Amino acid sequence: MNATTPTLLYQHLADDVASMIASGTLRPGDKLPSLREMRTRRQVSLTTVTEAFRVLEDRGLIEARPQSGFYVRRRPPLPLPAQSSPSPEPSLVSVNALLWRYMRIAHAGTFGCAVPAAELFPGAQLQKLTSEALRRHSHLLSDYGKPAGLDSLRRQIARRALGWGGRLAVDDIIVTNGCIEALSLCLRAVAQAGDVVAIESPTYFGVLQLLESHGVKALEIPTHPVSGVSLEALELATRHGQVKACLLTPNFSNPLGSLMPEANKRALVEMLAERNIPLIEDDIYGEFHFGRERPLPAKAFDTCGNVLYCSSFTKMISPGLRVGWVCGGRYQAKLEVLKYINSFTTPALMQQVVAQFLESGFDRHIRRLRRSGGAGN
Numbered sequence: 001m002n003a004t005t006p007t008l009l010y011q012h013l014a015d016d017v018a019s020m021i022a023s024g025t026l027r028p029g030d031k032l033p034s035l036r037e038m039r040t041r042r043q044v045s046l047t048t049v050t051e052a053f054r055v056l057e058d059r060g061l062i063e064a065r066p067q068s069g070f071y072v073r074r075r076p077p078l079p080l081p082a083q084s085s086p087s088p089e090p091s092l093v094s095v096n097a098l099l100w101r102y103m104r105i106a107h108a109g110t111f112g113c114a115v116p117a118a119e120l121f122p123g124a125q126l127q128k129l130t131s132e133a134l135r136r137h138s139h140l141l142s143d144y145g146k147p148a149g150l151d152s153l154r155r156q157i158a159r160r161a162l163g164w165g166g167r168l169a170v171d172d173i174i175v176t177n178g179c180i181e182a183l184s185l186c187l188r189a190v191a192q193a194g195d196v197v198a199i200e201s202p203t204y205f206g207v208l209q210l211l212e213s214h215g216v217k218a219l220e221i222p223t224h225p226v227s228g229v230s231l232e233a234l235e236l237a238t239r240h241g242q243v244k245a246c247l248l249t250p251n252f253s254n255p256l257g258s259l260m261p262e263a264n265k266r267a268l269v270e271m272l273a274e275r276n277i278p279l280i281e282d283d284i285y286g287e288f289h290f291g292r293e294r295p296l297p298a299k300a301f302d303t304c305g306n307v308l309y310c311s312s313f314t315k316m317i318s319p320g321l322r323v324g325w326v327c328g329g330r331y332q333a334k335l336e337v338l339k340y341i342n343s344f345t346t347p348a349l350m351q352q353v354v355a356q357f358l359e360s361g362f363d364r365h366i367r368r369l370r371r372s373g374g375a376g377n
């Protein structure tokens, strides 16, 4: 690639603007030239300028103001935390009592849950679809339905998986009560009390709660705020057969927001398959990308069913509907039984509403959600 290729042009432009900000030529609050002005001044395409501004936004140097343009950010981005260095010993988890005390404080329920602001959810459309579902599919209230979930919803989920290269059939998917039930079923399928499960450090508090309630020991793996879990540390930790499973969020982990590079995901999946250690992947934030391409989940590199893929519509459509799913790979049959034992099924009315929304307004909605920058709580 040489310096005139479009890929580098946008980087050059982003670097030039970044150095003007660093030198104080552009100061906090200053307005940048519009995309079109910049295009004319620099004699580059609009795509190059748009991409350069996106890079600057991602670096936290500029911000878009609706109907106004791009401005130099007033607050410099916070420095990144260092890669964590947790204890190399596995230990039982004990967070539930503390979290429960905290949850009882009024309005504290969503702390750490990274839920988009309520006005960003498609409330009016969901209301309409719920009334419609009640009118047209009243049997959904008088039936238990299949434990694995409505075929119409599972078909939609399978179709959408094509977007990240997933070739899933309807029966590869089990609908769950949120992502948390998917993770819980997976833990039960692959580990028993006393087993060691490797996790990111830090990780989502709900994962710690699950580990505690399953009596599983956590082995915290050093995790970098940008590139995610350290493959070297995980390689060492999984060498001697002590680790029974891994539970990771390769795309936009909570709370760090780290994104594992694609090469690391591929290497991770290959290493764990070789060592016969199942990977429970939490991809609940996979659709929340700022770049053009959706980052691939680790599941995209799975050739032997060793990755148990979990996600939900909680952050994308509505937390209250409680609709999630799991693709259990080689554990699928076991997961179906566990789902049946755990909660029998997921409310079919809610599944129908999500299936309808996926068919009608979802694509536009998720683009808007991405543009808005997402998390409000």
Ligand SMILES: Cc1ncc(COP(=O)(O)O)c(C=O)c1O
Binding pocket: 112, 113, 114, 177, 178, 179, 180, 181, 204, 206, 249, 253, 254, 282, 284, 311, 312, 313, 314, 315, 319, 323, 324
């Ligand atoms: C990383 C992660 N996984 C799972 C969940 C739980 O998702 P759900 O509400 O769909 O059960 C959350 C919620 O905050 C989360 O941040």
